[in-house]
Amino acid sequence: MSLYWKCQIAGWFFYGLLAAGIPTLYGGMRWTVALRTAVGIAIGLFLTEQLRRYMLRRRWPALPLRRLAPRVGLAAVVVAALMVLILLPLLLVNITAAERAGPLTTIFAIHLIFVLGWILLYLLYHYLRRVHMAEAETLRLELAMRERELSALRAQLNPHFLFNSLNSLRALITESPTRAQEAVTGLAALLRHTLQLSRARTTTVADELEATNHYLELESLRFEQRLRYEIDSDPRALDLAVPPMLIQNLVENAIKHGIARLPEGGSVRVAVWRSSRDLHIRVTNTGTLSDSPVKKGIGLTNSLARLRLMFGERVSFQLRQLESNEVACDVIVPFATRETGC
Amino acid sequence: MLRALIIDDERLARSELRRLLSQHPEIEIVGEAQNATEARKAIDDLEPDLLFLDVQMPGETGFDLLASLESVPLVIFTTAYDDYALRAFEVSALDYLVKPIDPKRLATTVERLLVAWRAGSPDRPSEEAATDRGTARLSPHDRIFVTEGERSWLVELATIRLFETEGNYTRVFFGQEKPLINRSLNQLEARLDERVFFRANRSQIINLKAVRRIHPWFGGRLMAEIEGGQEVTLSRRRARAFRELMSV
Numbered sequence: 001m002s003l004y005w006k007c008q009i010a011g012w013f014f015y016g017l018l019a020a021g022i023p024t025l026y027g028g029m030r031w032t033v034a035l036r037t038a039v040g041i042a043i044g045l046f047l048t049e050q051l052r053r054y055m056l057r058r059r060w061p062a063l064p065l066r067r068l069a070p071r072v073g074l075a076a077v078v079v080a081a082l083m084v085l086i087l088l089p090l091l092l093v094n095i096t097a098a099e100r101a102g103p104l105t106t107i108f109a110i111h112l113i114f115v116l117g118w119i120l121l122y123l124l125y126h127y128l129r130r131v132h133m134a135e136a137e138t139l140r141l142e143l144a145m146r147e148r149e150l151s152a153l154r155a156q157l158n159p160h161f162l163f164n165s166l167n168s169l170r171a172l173i174t175e176s177p178t179r180a181q182e183a184v185t186g187l188a189a190l191l192r193h194t195l196q197l198s199r200a201r202t203t204t205v206a207d208e209l210e211a212t213n214h215y216l217e218l219e220s221l222r223f224e225q226r227l228r229y230e231i232d233s234d235p236r237a238l239d240l241a242v243p244p245m246l247i248q249n250l251v252e253n254a255i256k257h258g259i260a261r262l263p264e265g266g267s268v269r270v271a272v273w274r275s276s277r278d279l280h281i282r283v284t285n286t287g288t289l290s291d292s293p294v295k296k297g298i299g300l301t302n303s304l305a306r307l308r309l310m311f312g313e314r315v316s317f318q319l320r321q322l323e324s325n326e327v328a329c330d331v332i333v334p335f336a337t338r339e340t341g342c
Numbered sequence: 343m344l345r346a347l348i349i350d351d352e353r354l355a356r357s358e359l360r361r362l363l364s365q366h367p368e369i370e371i372v373g374e375a376q377n378a379t380e381a382r383k384a385i386d387d388l389e390p391d392l393l394f395l396d397v398q399m400p401g402e403t404g405f406d407l408l409a410s411l412e413s414v415p416l417v418i419f420t421t422a423y424d425d426y427a428l429r430a431f432e433v434s435a436l437d438y439l440v441k442p443i444d445p446k447r448l449a450t451t452v453e454r455l456l457v458a459w460r461a462g463s464p465d466r467p468s469e470e471a472a473t474d475r476g477t478a479r480l481s482p483h484d485r486i487f488v489t490e491g492e493r494s495w496l497v498e499l500a501t502i503r504l505f506e507t508e509g510n511y512t513r514v515f516f517g518q519e520k521p522l523i524n525r526s527l528n529q530l531e532a533r534l535d536e537r538v539f540f541r542a543n544r545s546q547i548i549n550l551k552a553v554r555r556i557h558p559w560f561g562g563r564l565m566a567e568i569e570g571g572q573e574v575t576l577s578r579r580r581a582r583a584f585r586e587l588m589s590v
Contacts, residue, residue, distance in 0.1 A: 171358035
């Protein structure tokens, strides 16, 4: 049973106690008193339930106090008057002076206080619940925001990559201190690139390729001879703008879905060049496209969304199987429109 | 002395773990493997007591490897990142280490492992079983690895109360769970300890230790009530075998 009905029953039981108890004290229990009480409880339950529906329909719990107060007063008077009116035949028929708890005005006043108390309790409950829900909502929003910040960070540097690199580094410290030092420098450069650019909208192809190179160096600590790579860039493309992490995310996917799945390993090739109107980025890796629909990583989805925001819908992205056991990912970004626009 | 096999696709990760384990003379590293295929062969050849197992490997994952093993030795998972697959694990009896591995955390894990190992070893398949694993029957204390959907279990055979055939697969009943495993009932029967696991009829094998009550049934059959309230009928032929087994 809901809290509402528990309170209803308790409240009207209390009403019955008063309505039957007071006359009984004066003149003993009579069937008229019992009947009156029973009818009173029934009408009370019925009317307050109708009132509740009306209040909810008219959204009383959301009204400001200034507009709520007169409505509550009026509703209490109407409901109390209705109750007394309906009870009137039973109050007047077969009535003795001793049975009467007081004149009709007193009876009306008692009913009025009772109904008013009912309404106030009901609204108080709604008010407290709203306060509680507002708090919960605030908390939920805060959590959602933090979650979003976190996932933005996560999308930028894959934790698997970070911790695997640190693990390789730990081993390298004893095995080859010189290489360990180089790896620390590379990791630092990569972290700096990621942190600085997480807020920036664009970076240059040159910067992005440098970060990608650090990334590949670190990955080859893990994969050793299983990963071979080359980066091929057109000098005329180096100053063009790209969203930060775009090329690195493409390479990350090539490793995750290509090289990491192959026990024998394979190679990754990055090629960047410029045509008359477009910037072309192609990342090729050993491997085969899975039959399942291509799932793009969070990183790639983010990059593409940013790409579309920056350069409009003309951005093209294509993932395809080349004949020779190789997968190629092509991104074509029109830069001409942006340059003339600036 | 615990004989351990290190399974990880990265050479540096393996050598780092080897270096860390050199502080623990109780653990002898008997071999290394770079992927699931190599690991399976090494497990067959070397029969290690313990696997240090990387979850993410090219080809088959660490989970795929475990699921393909007939019985699973002690396992410590190693992972670079708190993996959802490990958190989904239903059995708390297993441990995992995050890379880079904290030497103190490793020491605690090794200590706990040795305690469990020493407590369990008297019951474990002793030398005779270990010498001829290929044909020897599994002990009730051997564990199998079971996955269903996102969930995985390492189940000690002794806790399984019922095996039931389902096509080419077998449904195993333990606790509240009843996942499917990729082995036929006949294959299982050939490897299970017949003193504990009894073929009740064409489609079911019951754990005799899980039998609560047995009553005679129609036509010379028997009805066994096992834990969990399931009822299993012993076919006439198997009922005769059961009576013989019990009278010995």
